[in-house]
Amino acid sequence: MTSPHHNLTEAASDAAIDTACRVLRLPTMRAQFTDTANRAEREHLSYRGFLAELLMAECEDRDRRRSERRIRAAAFPRQKWLSDFDYRANPTINPAVINNLATCEWIRKGEPLCLIGDSGTGKSHLLIGLGAAAAMAGFRVRYALAAKLVNELVEAADEKQLTKTIARYGRVDLLLIDELGYLELDRRGAEMLFQVLTEREEKNSVAIASNESFGGWTKTFTDPRLCAAIVDRLTFNGAIIETGTQSYRLAHTKAQQQLKVVE
Known part of the structure; x- marks a missing residue:
């Protein structure tokens, strides 16, 4: 069983990460952090592997959002690919x-x-x-x-x-x-x-x-x-x-x- 002190540290860490992601405008990392951290523990990912996964998710999402904005700005009358x-x-x-x-x-x-x-x-x-x-x-x-x-x-x-x-x-x-x-x-x-x-x-x-x-x-x-x-x-x-x-x-x-x- 984990000590209450450890729980508090984890909760405080989560709160700090949540705030930092908001301040740094990293919505994808903020949304995916908990799941990715839990999976990293389960699958024994290295610190580097864990960080790379989170950063890559943010980059991919940012690219997707940018593309969507450019498609909207183009003012196409209908979608055609x-x-x-x-x-x-x-x-x-x-x-x-x-x-x-x-x-x-x-x-x-x-x-x-x-x-x-x-x-x-x-x-x-x-x-x-x-x-x-x-x-x-x-x-x-x-x-x-x-x-x-x-x-x-x-x-x-x-x-x-x-x-x-x-x-x-x-x-x-x-x-x-x-x-x-x-x-x-x-x-x-x-x-x-x-x-x-x-x-x-x-x-x-x-x-x-x-x-x-x-x-x-x-x-x-x-x-x-x-x-x-x-x-x-x-x-x-x-x-x-x-x-x-x-x-x-x-x-x-x-x-x-x-x-x-x-x-």
């Missing part, structure tokens, strides 16, 4: 190319990426999936719909906040612009979008998804010179992936309907 992408449904897309992009080397080099293809061919899935992979790898990522981004810039300009807003979009390591080419932008909106791209040029990566091939971009950017400059910014040293014309969303829906008919 590259691991869920169905390459069989869209044979146009080469898995090796996507796996290579998932290493994030292009983001380290500040290179652009364009995903061009019809609706339902997996552009947004790949855009968000690559963005999520970048966030998990430690990059600051931001997702925006082209129309929403332009509206935000126009509003910022009206409130004399344009420089600040452009700087905020300039800071992230990877800016994802989805649904570029769905609507015509007036000259002012197009110029502001161009300013964002210029701010990021050859420093930080931009990835876009568009349902229009570059030839059709004059519908979005009606000024031909501005259009050419934007295409130039988005393709210089960058990767262009064509996701094709066969909508696999449509194919999936048709297959489901056929199954119902068979049933």
Whole structure:
């Protein structure tokens, strides 16, 4: 039987550890200390082994929390992971190319990426999936719909906040612009979008998804010179992936309907 004095020392030690973990902001060590200490006694872990286990648990948890914060900050409209992408449904897309992009080397080099293809061919899935992979790898990522981004810039300009807003979009390591080419932008909106791209040029990566091939971009950017400059910014040293014309969303829906008919 342990002496009351020993119990008191152990209780005092536990209290001191609890307080120290709070002060040093080590929530995982604080939560796991008792269980890990008990297991260390049972399994006769060395002091070094015990300390290593606690510190590693804190580091892993901190990494996980950071990744979660970066995913939240990216403001993705929905969760999409590259691991869920169905390459069989869209044979146009080469898995090796996507796996290579998932290493994030292009983001380290500040290179652009364009995903061009019809609706339902997996552009947004790949855009968000690559963005999520970048966030998990430690990059600051931001997702925006082209129309929403332009509206935000126009509003910022009206409130004399344009420089600040452009700087905020300039800071992230990877800016994802989805649904570029769905609507015509007036000259002012197009110029502001161009300013964002210029701010990021050859420093930080931009990835876009568009349902229009570059030839059709004059519908979005009606000024031909501005259009050419934007295409130039988005393709210089960058990767262009064509996701094709066969909508696999449509194919999936048709297959489901056929199954119902068979049933």
